[in-house]
Amino acid sequence: MYKQILKQHFGYDTFRNGQEIAITTILAKQDFLGIMPTGAGKSICYQIPALLLEGITIVISPLISLMQDQVYNLRQLGIEATFINSTLTPADISVQLNKVINGQCKILYVTPERLMTPMFIQFAAKCAISMITIDEAHCISQWGNDFRPEYKVIPDFINRIQQKVILSAFTATATAQVKDDIIELLKLNCPRVVTLGFDRPNLYFSVVKPKKKMAYLFDLITSFPNQSGIIYCNSRKNVQEVYDKLKGKNYSVGMYHGGLHSVERKNIQNSFIQDEIDIMIATLAFGMGIDKSNVSFVIHYNMPKDIESYYQEAGRAGRDGSEAKCILLYSAQDVSAQKWLIEHNNDEFGNPIEIAPHIKAQQYKRLNDMENYSNSTKCLRKVMLGYFGEILQDDCNNCSNCNNITEQTDVTVEAQKILSCIYRMKQKFGASVVIKVLKGKSIAKYAAYKFETLTTFGISDMPEKVLDQIVKYLICENYIYKEGTRYPVLKLTTTAIDVLKGNVKITMPIVINEKRTPIIKESVSHEHPILFEQLRQLRKEIAQLNKIPPYVVFEDKALISMCQQLPQTPNQFINVFGVGTKKLESYGEQFISVIIDYCQQYELNLEDKIAEALPMQI
Numbered sequence: 132m133y134k135q136i137l138k139q140h141f142g143y144d145t146f147r148n149g150q151e152i153a154i155t156t157i158l159a160k161q162d163f164l165g166i167m168p169t170g171a172g173k174s175i176c177y178q179i180p181a182l183l184l185e186g187i188t189i190v191i192s193p194l195i196s197l198m199q200d201q202v203y204n205l206r207q208l209g210i211e212a213t214f215i216n217s218t219l220t221p222a223d224i225s226v227q228l229n230k231v232i233n234g235q236c237k238i239l240y241v242t243p244e245r246l247m248t249p250m251f252i253q254f255a256a257k258c259a260i261s262m263i264t265i266d267e268a269h270c271i272s273q274w275g276n277d278f279r280p281e282y283k284v285i286p287d288f289i290n291r292i293q294q295k296v297i298l299s300a301f302t303a304t305a306t307a308q309v310k311d312d313i314i315e316l317l318k319l320n321c322p323r324v325v326t327l328g329f330d331r332p333n334l335y336f337s338v339v340k341p342k343k344k345m346a347y348l349f350d351l352i353t354s355f356p357n358q359s360g361i362i363y364c365n366s367r368k369n370v371q372e373v374y375d376k377l378k379g380k381n382y383s384v385g386m387y388h389g390g391l392h393s394v395e396r397k398n399i400q401n402s403f404i405q406d407e408i409d410i411m412i413a414t415l416a417f418g419m420g421i422d423k424s425n426v427s428f429v430i431h432y433n434m435p436k437d438i439e440s441y442y443q444e445a446g447r448a449g450r451d452g453s454e455a456k457c458i459l460l461y462s463a464q465d466v467s468a469q470k471w472l473i474e475h476n477n478d479e480f481g482n483p484i485e486i487a488p489h490i491k492a493q494q495y496k497r498l499n500d501m502e503n504y505s506n507s508t509k510c511l512r513k514v515m516l517g518y519f520g521e522i523l524q525d526d527c528n529n530c531s532n533c534n535n536i537t538e539q540t541d542v543t544v545e546a547q548k549i550l551s552c553i554y555r556m557k558q559k560f561g562a563s564v565v566i567k568v569l570k571g572k573s574i575a576k577y578a579a580y581k582f583e584t585l586t587t588f589g590i591s592d593m594p595e596k597v598l599d600q601i602v603k604y605l606i607c608e609n610y611i612y613k614e615g616t617r618y619p620v621l622k623l624t625t626t627a628i629d630v631l632k633g634n635v636k637i638t639m640p641i642v643i644n645e646k647r648t649p650i651i652k653e654s655v656s657h658e659h660p661i662l663f664e665q666l667r668q669l670r671k672e673i674a675q676l677n678k679i680p681p682y683v684v685f686e687d688k689a690l691i692s693m694c695q696q697l698p699q700t701p702n703q704f705i706n707v708f709g710v711g712t713k714k715l716e717s718y719g720e721q722f723i724s725v726i727i728d729y730c731q732q733y734e735l736n737l738e739d740k741i742a743e744a745l746p747m748q749i
């Protein structure tokens with residue numbers, strides 16, 4: 132039965148990893164905890180059982196925008212669902228709750244703040260509740276990034292319910308501490324726990340170090356014609372600059388940062404969601420609660436403060452499972468800018484706030500890990516997942532380090548010079564000073580140290596840039612470590628001794644051909660790009676008319692599937708990815724009509740197409 136619902140309502144043929152276990156566990160009335168990465172398809176895990184269980188399901192969700200999106204989505208699929216939150220008047224709330232009591236609605240989304248209000252408690256006593264689902268369940272844990280005190284009332288609310296309810300909880304945050312907290316605080320009863328890991332195979336990760344970022348960005352952006360994307364910058368000033376430059380080149384761009392009026396921010400965010408603008412240039416203030424599934428690229432114009440933030444921000448790409456690009460434009464100045472931010476912490480009104488030394492040290496440590504990621508020569512996905520405690524056996528072949536053409540170069544002698552120089556400088560200086568000494572450059576500020584008397588003074592012929600790369604490599608490979616925060620000094624680890632003694636050879640990949648990010652996305656590379664644009668336009672019009680986001684009408688993948696299959700009858704249209712009976716009924720005719728017109732205009736022989744699609748007859 133649950134398999135039928137997947138096709139009939141959602142228009143998908145197969146479950147994704149973890150979904151079927153979640154559904155069968157819940158239907159067997161066992162509590163469930165799903166730790167699944169963004170885009171894995173957590174919603175279906177509780178929405179399908181919610182339809183099959185006898186009573187209603189209450190979904191607790193922290194963000195109004197997310198719950199609205201989910202409800203619009205379900206309604207489009209022909210599933211009656213509703214929400215109550217602060218955007219509704221008390222009268223509207225009453226109407227919605229009555230719908231649930233009368234059995235017109237099986238799924239109710241609610242914010243945690245609502246749960247313990249007298250109205251909601253009264254409501255809960257009146258209806259048969261089969262399941263309570265806690266979305267973004269990590270918000271209950273103090274150890275998570277997004278701790279929300281409002282989540283603390285959830286257990287009280289559950290306790291008040293007289294009936295036996297199934298609990299299901301979902302999150303993308305997987306640290307052991309957070310997981311234990313969720314199970315304990317929500318009092319999940321012998322839950323089945325499914326952990327899918329962090330990897331998002333559809334995301335391509337890339338780090339580039341352009342000499343001129345803006346010029347590089349101009350070039351890069353041409354790779355994403357008519358596609359949705361986000362460019363993150365680390366300051367309002369940079370946002371403005373990138374915005375002005377791209378606007379000047381007639382790109383369809385919007386800008387979002389904390390300095391804009393809230394109405395302006397809301398409008399621009401809506402334009403992005405509605406596909407009215409393609410590219411959003413923003414500070415980190417943008418993104419929380421954005422569920423837009425067709426973001427094809429996320430470019431970081433500046434390096435973010437840590438890997439957690441980077442993964443979260445970059446992870447806004449490719450939520451619909453399509454291939455998407457996450458590109459970080461790194462420069463050494465980004466590191467200094469982040470250090471400055473650590474030293475100058477301000478509250479929301481711009482007043483300086485004192486940060487405890489141990490927190491500051493943690494911030495520096497995280498920044499250092501981010502810097503190491505940016506400078507790593509290993510498979511980027513391996514480094515990233517390793518940071519989250521996951522081991523990837525093989526290189527991913529879907530990141531810039533795997534794709535760049537590199538040459539393994541023996542740098543043992545140069546590494547020995549560097550290590551020796553650090554040692555002779557008594558391990559008291561940072562990389563830039565060490566490199567200057569290796570190059571034989573005097574530094575007035577440090578004249579008293581008489582570096583010119585060291586045997587390693589001026590010993591290297593390598594350009595400073597290459598020496599810098601080797602130093603970074605030696606740090607990533609743990610022959611050197613940095614001590615201190617703001618102005619860290621280089622120190623040798625015990626393994627450095629083996630290099631100095633000549634027992635270990637150091638070879639590192641030197642990039643000889645930096646491959647550009649794979650350029651064209653599947654939608655555009657498709658054989659019918661004109662049709663794709665026509666379908667996109669129709670989708671936009673329908674979305675505007677119904678005041679819903681275009682991706683709620685159809686995801687990009689559905690449009691791509693239409694272009695591939697060129698369906699011309701309802702029977703063919705139902706085979707399109709993401710088309711269930713309700714969507715066929717609502718939109719089939721309009722989309723089929725555009726496809727037929729297109730085929731006629733270009734004199735495509737549809738009979739042949741259909742014959743091609745049929746299985747071979749024996």
Ligand code: ADP
Nearest residue numbers: 143145146147169170171172173174424450451
């Ligand atoms: P999450 O909450 O885990 O980030 P969502 O539930 O929002 O993910 O789903 C992400 C995307 O994957 C949505 O566009 C959704 O329609 C799609 N999706 C979910 N399950 C499937 C499936 N079985 N087959 C194809 N697409 C799916």
